[in-house]
Amino acid sequence: MSQPPPGYAVGSPALVTGGTGFLGRRLVERLLAQGRPVTVFSRNVAPDLARRGVRFIRASLLDAVAVEKACRGMDTVFHVAARVGVWGSYEDFFKTNVIGTRAVVSGCRKYDVPRLVYTSTPSVVYNGSDLAGVNESAALTSQCPSAYPLTKAIAERLVLQSNDSTLRTIALRPHLIWGINDPHLMPRIIQRARAGRLRIVGTGLNRVDLVHVENAVDAHILAEAALLEEDSPAAGKAYFITNGEPVALWEWINQVLIGVGEPRIERRISLRSARMVGALCEAAWKVLPLKGEPPMTRFVASELATDHWFNIAAARRDLHYEPRVSMAVGTAELIEWLKRTIPPAASQLQTA
Numbered sequence: 001m002s003q004p005p006p007g008y009a010v011g012s013p014a015l016v017t018g019g020t021g022f023l024g025r026r027l028v029e030r031l032l033a034q035g036r037p038v039t040v041f042s043r044n045v046a047p048d049l050a051r052r053g054v055r056f057i058r059a060s061l062l063d064a065v066a067v068e069k070a071c072r073g074m075d076t077v078f079h080v081a082a083r084v085g086v087w088g089s090y091e092d093f094f095k096t097n098v099i100g101t102r103a104v105v106s107g108c109r110k111y112d113v114p115r116l117v118y119t120s121t122p123s124v125v126y127n128g129s130d131l132a133g134v135n136e137s138a139a140l141t142s143q144c145p146s147a148y149p150l151t152k153a154i155a156e157r158l159v160l161q162s163n164d165s166t167l168r169t170i171a172l173r174p175h176l177i178w179g180i181n182d183p184h185l186m187p188r189i190i191q192r193a194r195a196g197r198l199r200i201v202g203t204g205l206n207r208v209d210l211v212h213v214e215n216a217v218d219a220h221i222l223a224e225a226a227l228l229e230e231d232s233p234a235a236g237k238a239y240f241i242t243n244g245e246p247v248a249l250w251e252w253i254n255q256v257l258i259g260v261g262e263p264r265i266e267r268r269i270s271l272r273s274a275r276m277v278g279a280l281c282e283a284a285w286k287v288l289p290l291k292g293e294p295p296m297t298r299f300v301a302s303e304l305a306t307d308h309w310f311n312i313a314a315a316r317r318d319l320h321y322e323p324r325v326s327m328a329v330g331t332a333e334l335i336e337w338l339k340r341t342i343p344p345a346a347s348q349l350q351t352a
Helices: 022-033 047-051 064-070 090-110 147-161 185-194 213-228 249-259 271-287 298-305 313-318 327-341 346-351
Strands: 014-017 038-042 055-058 076-079 115-119 131-134 168-174 237-241 308-310
Touching: 014 022, 014 064, 022 038, 022 047, 022 213, 038 064, 055 064, 064 090, 076 090, 076 213, 090 115, 090 147, 115 147, 115 213, 147 168, 147 237, 168 213, 185 249, 185 327, 213 237, 237 313, 249 327, 271 298
Parallel strands: 014 038, 014 076, 038 055, 076 115, 115 168, 131 308, 168 237
Antiparallel strands: none
């Protein structure tokens, strides 16, 4: 996956929005390995990437003029940046995820960019119930207690409806991206476990798909290559991207926790109770001047207790996507990395 797709001119330039984030940075590194000039649109500069020749445009997705100008001279735009999270005002999510995406599409149109690869999320098909083996025919969500899936669904529809003969577009839906250098998923789980704030929600038997970050990057490179094909079957479509190996969520979390020397999570809460707690927390965060995200929300309760695994047959067929890093290999690497980088808990220091 380090070579440019067939048909590329040497030095084909690419723009990556959100190129300093977990997924975006790995994508930038892969493009650099292909010998391509890369521009990153983000609010921050990564000095190490700048030293490797990456051009940075420091701006917000709310700056439509800056977003449009960033597209000038690009052969492909990878729109990875988004406002993420389970809590916040709908207006704030809408501004970044919808209006920001609209500016990206406008910039592609204005400066004749031929390809746009959009990073969506499987949450766009959230329905509050189990999603077991669903494919891309599942309806986009229009009712969700979190603004993130709602606004990402609107943005995905916008991108795919923009597909035509002059601008080919595609949307990828990577689910729960994880791996070495992950600053979010597992470090946060470990922190909550140590604080005694982690509970198994529901039966604990729900199956969930994840995707290793390197597999997610592969999918983005393959999506770009697919858009180079004449009469590409991928143009104007969305694709679920996972490891293709659904795991029992709480079993996997406990495997990682035990691997880094933490006790198993045993305490439980029913889905109904978790949703009630989430509703109470949401009400408190709306009324009181509380900072950060609530410890539980109705959306998070559902995500922790229900099945979320997806059929990736379409990605395999149209993008020739095949997960290279397995759950077993990736999990072993993740545990070793966490043991080197996560400071030990106070209790571990006392018994050492």
